[in-house]
Amino acid sequence: MKNPFLPEKIKILEVIPETSIDYTYVLALDKEVKPGQFFQLSVPGAGEAPISVSDFEDGKLCVTIRKVGRLTNALFALGPGDFLFARGPYGNGFDYRDFAGADLKVIAGGTGLAPVKKLIKTFAGSDSVSSLEVLLGFKTPEDILYGDEVRAWVQSGVATLTVDKADDNWEGNRGLITGYLKNLDLSDRARCKCIVVGPPIMIKFVTAELLLLKVAEDNIWVSLERKMSCGIGKCGHCKIGDAYVCLEGPVFKFSEARRLLD
Amino acid sequence: MGYQLSREQFDSFLARLQEEYRVFGPAVDVDGGALADTDRITYKEVRCLGDLELNRKSYFSPKEIFYPVRETLFRFCQGDTTEPQIDGKKTAIFLRPCDINGIDRLDAIFLKNGPLEDFYYKRRRDKVRFFLIECTTGFDSCFCVSMNANRTELFDVALRFGDEILADVKSPEFEPYFAGLAQKPFEVRFIEKNSKEVRLPGVADITPDLFEHELWKEYSARCIACGRCNTSCITCSCFTMQDVSLGAENQMGERRRIWAGCHVNGFADIAGGHGYRQQKGDRMRFKTMHKIYDYYLRFGKHQCVGCGRCDDVCPQYISFAGCINKVSDVAAER
Numbered sequence: 001m002k003n004p005f006l007p008e009k010i011k012i013l014e015v016i017p018e019t020s021i022d023y024t025y026v027l028a029l030d031k032e033v034k035p036g037q038f039f040q041l042s043v044p045g046a047g048e049a050p051i052s053v054s055d056f057e058d059g060k061l062c063v064t065i066r067k068v069g070r071l072t073n074a075l076f077a078l079g080p081g082d083f084l085f086a087r088g089p090y091g092n093g094f095d096y097r098d099f100a101g102a103d104l105k106v107i108a109g110g111t112g113l114a115p116v117k118k119l120i121k122t123f124a125g126s127d128s129v130s131s132l133e134v135l136l137g138f139k140t141p142e143d144i145l146y147g148d149e150v151r152a153w154v155q156s157g158v159a160t161l162t163v164d165k166a167d168d169n170w171e172g173n174r175g176l177i178t179g180y181l182k183n184l185d186l187s188d189r190a191r192c193k194c195i196v197v198g199p200p201i202m203i204k205f206v207t208a209e210l211l212l213l214k215v216a217e218d219n220i221w222v223s224l225e226r227k228m229s230c231g232i233g234k235c236g237h238c239k240i241g242d243a244y245v246c247l248e249g250p251v252f253k254f255s256e257a258r259r260l261l262d
Numbered sequence: 263m264g265y266q267l268s269r270e271q272f273d274s275f276l277a278r279l280q281e282e283y284r285v286f287g288p289a290v291d292v293d294g295g296a297l298a299d300t301d302r303i304t305y306k307e308v309r310c311l312g313d314l315e316l317n318r319k320s321y322f323s324p325k326e327i328f329y330p331v332r333e334t335l336f337r338f339c340q341g342d343t344t345e346p347q348i349d350g351k352k353t354a355i356f357l358r359p360c361d362i363n364g365i366d367r368l369d370a371i372f373l374k375n376g377p378l379e380d381f382y383y384k385r386r387r388d389k390v391r392f393f394l395i396e397c398t399t400g401f402d403s404c405f406c407v408s409m410n411a412n413r414t415e416l417f418d419v420a421l422r423f424g425d426e427i428l429a430d431v432k433s434p435e436f437e438p439y440f441a442g443l444a445q446k447p448f449e450v451r452f453i454e455k456n457s458k459e460v461r462l463p464g465v466a467d468i469t470p471d472l473f474e475h476e477l478w479k480e481y482s483a484r485c486i487a488c489g490r491c492n493t494s495c496i497t498c499s500c501f502t503m504q505d506v507s508l509g510a511e512n513q514m515g516e517r518r519r520i521w522a523g524c525h526v527n528g529f530a531d532i533a534g535g536h537g538y539r540q541q542k543g544d545r546m547r548f549k550t551m552h553k554i555y556d557y558y559l560r561f562g563k564h565q566c567v568g569c570g571r572c573d574d575v576c577p578q579y580i581s582f583a584g585c586i587n588k589v590s591d592v593a594a595e596r
């Protein structure tokens with residue numbers, strides 16, 4: 001009998017500081033995986049937590065981790081050549097076929113960018129979507145993740161970037177992400193599909209605004225965050241209504257997500 | 263095949279059974295109760311008929327026999343993981359129909375929810391055999407009939423206890439133990455009416471506005487989030503992972519899981535200071551909906567089996583049976 005709780009030992013190849021509290025780890029982890037899926041990462045003795053895949057290529061896989069507690073503190077003490085433990089991937093992830101031919105809008109707040117980074121990269125350079133617009137919001141300029149890539153997206157016109165607050169040195173957009181939704185080209189309602197990822201409060205306001213802008217709830221996707229202990233439908237922490245976020249999610253159509261009452 | 267045993271014959275049967283099985287049943291913990299000079303009935307290893315407490319309901323369910331309150335999943339050392347072995351003996355449990363049905367509800371989560379089976383649950387559960395205690399009268403707080411959990415076919419041996427003991431031996435595994443004893447046809451009976459009855463709301467009558475209804479507010483004021491209703495419940499299965507470090511240098515430590523409960527603080531907290539269901543009334547709603555609504559949507563039967571233990575153990579005298587009736591009343595009003 002296979003034991004799904006046993007993690008694999010994985011080597012850290014590189015650590016890229018994104019902000020003072022968010023680091024990207026490049027891992028020697030070669031698994032078939034989709035954006036939006038997650039791994040249960042752990043450090044022996046420090047704990048285990050769900051962490052989204054942010055990128056993958058050539059047998060390497062990236063995760064971007066925010067230092068918030070016991071496990072993530074322990075992870076921050078690790079460097080290239082060290083090992084961590086992983087099991088997964090878990091969850092449904094984004095299905096690229098859902099977005100074929102769409103006017104795709106990706107709206108990401110803060111660390112919500114991590115689970116859709118690879119998806120943005122894929123669609124930015126492909127004609128499988130009809131068009132792509134990305135709207136990114138961070139608290140301050142210091143909180144911006146993947147600086148080089150984000151700047152390139154902004155320069156090429158794919159992305160709009162805004163920060164909630166900044167000092168006078170910041171020349172870009174300011175204000176909450178919701179304020180920029182009306183700038184999105186939502187004219188072809190039938191073809192327009194939106195992905196919304198970020199903290200719960202951001203998802204709440206952005207989806208409400210999109211509905212007001214007449215985007216159909218079947219054309220909005222969200223990625224939900226819940227406490228997770230197992231990732232495989234056993235521990236019960238992630239259950240909402242009749243759905244388990246680790247099994248049927250974390251990616252849900254909004255029409256489905258709004259039916260799930262906490 | 264049916265058999266009749268004297269009490270002495272039953273004791274020698276139990277003695278032989280213990281050579282190959284660890285045998286558990288409801289038994290008295292003298293002075294184990296919450297109040298002075300009160301007993302507590304719990305599941306313990308039993309050696310003879312006299313150890314079995316057949317007239318009072320157990321405070322805790324038998325689930326901890328094969329789903330321990332705290333279980334080491336594996337140990338880490340220098341990057342290697344080792345799983346602890348478990349006792350090779352099989353487990354025989356004396357229990358009532360509601361609890362067998364409750365274990366069927368646990369099986370669904372651990373073995374059928376999602377594509378993966380729970381290794382730790384399965385390896386213990388595979389060893390479990392059911393000795394059904396015939397139950398035709400129930401106890402004051404039981405409502406198994408309302409929950410359609412009063413009958414079961416999932417037993418290995420069914421027993422009627424009296425001056426003589428009657429046994430219906432269904433599983434061939436146990437026939438050898440009864441060979442040579444007096445044969446007597448016996449078919450176990452099940453309770454048909456409890457003193458307590460609940461009215462279940464129709465699944466289609468549960469609508470989103472019920473989630474917002476003010477009936478839940480009362481529980482915010484009364485529930486103290488002690489989690490006893492979860493720990494005593496035969497069908498509550500949730501757990502939390504916990505790592506224990508035994509030395510940072512070579513990453514020595516162990517990963518455990520411990521029971522968790524949706525009524526207890528922190529159950530649904532996530533990073534960033536956000537938590538779902540902060541109000542205890544919301545937790546009562548979450549539990550209630552799982553027990554009598556959304557588990558049904560996934561598995562086609564209700565999770566709650568009406569054992570009534572949650573009502574027996576709540577220090578705040580919150581009645582889950584009463585709550586189900588309130589939900590029904592509100593659902594019917596509209």
Ligand SMILES: Cc1cc2nc3c(=O)[nH]c(=O)nc-3n(C[C@H](O)[C@H](O)[C@H](O)COP(=O)(O)OP(=O)(O)OC[C@H]3O[C@@H](n4cnc5c(N)ncnc54)[C@H](O)[C@@H]3O)c2cc1C
Nearest residue numbers: 049050051052064065066069070071072225226533534535
């Ligand atoms: C599907 C999914 C994908 C995710 N992807 C990512 C990702 O890509 N990157 C990422 O960084 N995170 C991600 N997360 C979140 C991540 O799993 C959590 O941040 C995780 O809790 C971190 O574990 P920890 O042990 O470091 O934190 P914990 O120690 O569990 O702390 C978590 C939170 O609880 C608080 N806390 C801790 N101890 C206490 C206490 N004693 N009392 C009160 N509060 C306390 C902390 O302040 C913190 O806010 C994801 C979560 C999900 C569900």
Ligand code: SF4
Nearest residue numbers: 495566567569570572
């Ligand atoms: S919810 Fe209460 S009555 Fe139902 S199975 Fe659990 S403890 Fe028994």
Ligand code: SF4
Nearest residue numbers: 485486488489491576
């Ligand atoms: S036993 Fe009663 S007080 Fe304790 S958590 Fe359950 S409902 Fe709340």
Ligand code: FES
Nearest residue numbers: 228231235236246
């Ligand atoms: S994370 Fe354990 S059930 Fe979903």
